[in-house]
Amino acid sequence: MKFIQNKTYVIKCKNFSSKEMKRLSELGFNYNTEIKLLAVSLLKGSIIFLVRGSAVCLTHKLVKQLDLMML
Amino acid sequence: MNEFLVVGNPNSGKTTLFNELTKSNEHTGNWHGVTIDEKKAKIINSDYLLIDLPGTYSLSSFSFEEQITIDKVLTSNSSIINLCDINTLKRNLYLTLQLIEAEKDFRVVLNLMKSSSDLIDYKMLSSLLNRAVLIYDADKCSIEDDLLNSVNFSNTTQHLESIPYISNFLKLKDVLIENAKNINISPIFCAIKYAENDEKIISKLNLSTEQVRQANEICLENNLSIDTISQMRFNYIDELLEKCSYKNKKITGYSKLDKLLLNKYFALPMFMLIVCLIYVITFKSLGAFLSNYLNHFFNSFVIDTSTKFLANVHASKLLTDFICNGLLNGITAVLSFLPQVTLLYFCIAILEESGYLSRIAFLFEDIFRFIGLSGKSIFTFILSFGCSTTAMLTSRNLEDENSRVKTVMLSPYMTCSAKVPLFTILTAAFFLGQPILIFALYLLGIIVALIVSFFLNKGKLKSNKNNFILELPNYRIATAKSLINSTLNNSLAFVSKVGSVLLLSLIVIWFLQNFDFAFRYTNSNADTNSILQCFSKVLAPLFVPLGFGNWGAATALLTGVVAKEVIVSTIAMLNGIIPTESGNNYIISSLFLSTSCVSFNAASAISFMVFALLYTPCISSISVMKSEIGLKRTLKSIVIQFVIAYILSFITYKLFSLDKIWLIVLSIIAVITIVFIAYCSYVKHSKCAHCNKKCSINCCK
Numbered sequence: 001m002k003f004i005q006n007k008t009y010v011i012k013c014k015n016f017s018s019k020e021m022k023r024l025s026e027l028g029f030n031y032n033t034e035i036k037l038l039a040v041s042l043l044k045g046s047i048i049f050l051v052r053g054s055a056v057c058l059t060h061k062l063v064k065q066l067d068l069m070m071l
Numbered sequence: 072m073n074e075f076l077v078v079g080n081p082n083s084g085k086t087t088l089f090n091e092l093t094k095s096n097e098h099t100g101n102w103h104g105v106t107i108d109e110k111k112a113k114i115i116n117s118d119y120l121l122i123d124l125p126g127t128y129s130l131s132s133f134s135f136e137e138q139i140t141i142d143k144v145l146t147s148n149s150s151i152i153n154l155c156d157i158n159t160l161k162r163n164l165y166l167t168l169q170l171i172e173a174e175k176d177f178r179v180v181l182n183l184m185k186s187s188s189d190l191i192d193y194k195m196l197s198s199l200l201n202r203a204v205l206i207y208d209a210d211k212c213s214i215e216d217d218l219l220n221s222v223n224f225s226n227t228t229q230h231l232e233s234i235p236y237i238s239n240f241l242k243l244k245d246v247l248i249e250n251a252k253n254i255n256i257s258p259i260f261c262a263i264k265y266a267e268n269d270e271k272i273i274s275k276l277n278l279s280t281e282q283v284r285q286a287n288e289i290c291l292e293n294n295l296s297i298d299t300i301s302q303m304r305f306n307y308i309d310e311l312l313e314k315c316s317y318k319n320k321k322i323t324g325y326s327k328l329d330k331l332l333l334n335k336y337f338a339l340p341m342f343m344l345i346v347c348l349i350y351v352i353t354f355k356s357l358g359a360f361l362s363n364y365l366n367h368f369f370n371s372f373v374i375d376t377s378t379k380f381l382a383n384v385h386a387s388k389l390l391t392d393f394i395c396n397g398l399l400n401g402i403t404a405v406l407s408f409l410p411q412v413t414l415l416y417f418c419i420a421i422l423e424e425s426g427y428l429s430r431i432a433f434l435f436e437d438i439f440r441f442i443g444l445s446g447k448s449i450f451t452f453i454l455s456f457g458c459s460t461t462a463m464l465t466s467r468n469l470e471d472e473n474s475r476v477k478t479v480m481l482s483p484y485m486t487c488s489a490k491v492p493l494f495t496i497l498t499a500a501f502f503l504g505q506p507i508l509i510f511a512l513y514l515l516g517i518i519v520a521l522i523v524s525f526f527l528n529k530g531k532l533k534s535n536k537n538n539f540i541l542e543l544p545n546y547r548i549a550t551a552k553s554l555i556n557s558t559l560n561n562s563l564a565f566v567s568k569v570g571s572v573l574l575l576s577l578i579v580i581w582f583l584q585n586f587d588f589a590f591r592y593t594n595s596n597a598d599t600n601s602i603l604q605c606f607s608k609v610l611a612p613l614f615v616p617l618g619f620g621n622w623g624a625a626t627a628l629l630t631g632v633v634a635k636e637v638i639v640s641t642i643a644m645l646n647g648i649i650p651t652e653s654g655n656n657y658i659i660s661s662l663f664l665s666t667s668c669v670s671f672n673a674a675s676a677i678s679f680m681v682f683a684l685l686y687t688p689c690i691s692s693i694s695v696m697k698s699e700i701g702l703k704r705t706l707k708s709i710v711i712q713f714v715i716a717y718i719l720s721f722i723t724y725k726l727f728s729l730d731k732i733w734l735i736v737l738s739i740i741a742v743i744t745i746v747f748i749a750y751c752s753y754v755k756h757s758k759c760a761h762c763n764k765k766c767s768i769n770c771c772k
Contacts (some may be wrong), residue, residue: 002485002659005628014298016296016298016301017268017295017297018298019133019538020299020470020538020540022131022267022297023131023133023538023540024540025281025297025298025301025302026128026129026131026301027128027162027540027542028161028301028305030146030298030301030302030305030659031271031298031302038329038333039325039329039333039334039433040335041335041433041434041436041437041713042335042336042338042339043437043438044437045437045438045440046084046318046432046433046436046446046539048333048568049327050322050325051161051552052161052162053159053161053303053320053321053322053323053544054159054161054162054322054323054324054542055322055324055325055329055542055543056324056431056540056541056542056543057429057433057436057446057539057540057541057542057543058540058729059436059440059446059538059540061538062538062539062540071184
């Protein structure tokens, strides 16, 4: 998955069962939601997304679980 | 007494509202997780008790602090003040909807956060939520009267069932209704929590096998899962906001400044620049100037005047020695560093209030995840530069228990403000006051903490989850009021420690130093063995390999366990020189004299600083550590710290004393370590592609 700043991605994950994914869905990261990539850290360990008007920072491991698709 | 619970998302301004209504002075900051426990106080001029609770995004717990809020909200019948940040209303209303689902009596308070109230038709919002909605502007008006006089809305159940997405849960509610009534929680709320698979609520409901079967069938039929439920809530929030003509289209938590401060390549250099700026202000320019000025004042006015006064009234030698040598020398030696400590707290307060602290968490997540910590651990570490005792409590906002334990164990490695006087004096004495050396000591503490974390992560404290989720706050220009409050509170805590713990320690130390076992006054400068000398002389040989094997240095380290500020006071008192010249030169010059109780050379001074930096934390830190991570882990941490301090101090001493044999031995050990690490790294990266074993490449072939 290539992370490009200011690109919009759509969430294709259908499994929000784990505790972390549950929290993500509460923060607005839902299936088919569009999110914009704002910043990536130097080692790509953490990524900032714009979701429902707010900037939220996530670890790369969680981003992978979101099953993103670039628009 | 009637109660109000203040509930809301993290960083929505709950504690600011709490402080205003109760005229309290609780710690605030522009980052998530400032409040880690409930705080109570009476609302001024009323009979209401206000309870400030840690922030939470929903009524599902994710961390220890969120659980406190959720338990309180679900078990209490008190009225709730649901504080919402008007800029992030979409996210804040998510919790509001859950309070409606739980059929709670609450008022919504919209915190303007420097925005305009025109952003939303709040009267419409009030009618749609069936709750009173009030506007709160921290800068302009008081909300107190509006809050207490706001009307409780009736028919909450009827309103709840009129919300469109609730109809999906009515069947499920019917299955659970009796069990929900038994635990005194709203049946609809229980139904939704069941569909969300909330383990805590499900276990409380104590459902029969038949009920579980029916409930699961309904969930499957209606496609009810955590994701679909949160989508239903967000869709309803969008509808609500549209009806209320919500106009905020601004992005929160990301601004033009972030393009530089969070830039892939500039972020770390910018962070280093900010840290260097803090050190220059604190230790080189303003801090050093103010500290010297205060020191001059203490010596030329307080100590000189007291000495002259006692001589004029013909006070006994014992009394003069006790007041001047025992108390004033020790106390002023520490208090003269108050400007530097205050400046350090001021800089930390700016970091907290500006919103930059959360950006630092983002930057450090990269490094921290490799060693089993969370980016959020940086909150605890940065606050530990002020005082690790209070900072340890902030680790409660970490979701992973092992990361939390490691963060608590590592926070004493950070150089707290109490160590500043010692480092400044020894650096001034032996290294021309180079702030770069103090900076290097700060860095050493951080590096050792990271290495220790790496090894802890290989054992029982391995962090399994890497679940860093952090909402970034908006940048904010810190108000003078909040900066002064935060700095003043911390500086006063430093002064009160000097006036209590330090004073008491000095009295005890002076007594032990000046009296022998027959309780005869020995006079500290005479060559007779006081109680303190007898004890410390037993301990001193332990520190001979580290270069400071004199009994005075051993005593200073021993008393440093009470509080780190006491180390400098003890040195000042033990060296027992009545000042005859201005500045802190009298302590500095005493450190060179071999006849002094505490004396060093350059190598032993730096070795002493390294040891003081890393050895056993103070008693208050140990006590908090014990309550946070338990006795066994606390003892383990203390032993690890002592061993590391001893080894590193020994290496430092040998390196700085340029002992050729030891230089050769240490070089060999360093080469072996590097080769070993390189070999381990090679083996790790050469896992078999087929069986994934840590062995030679493609062993299966």
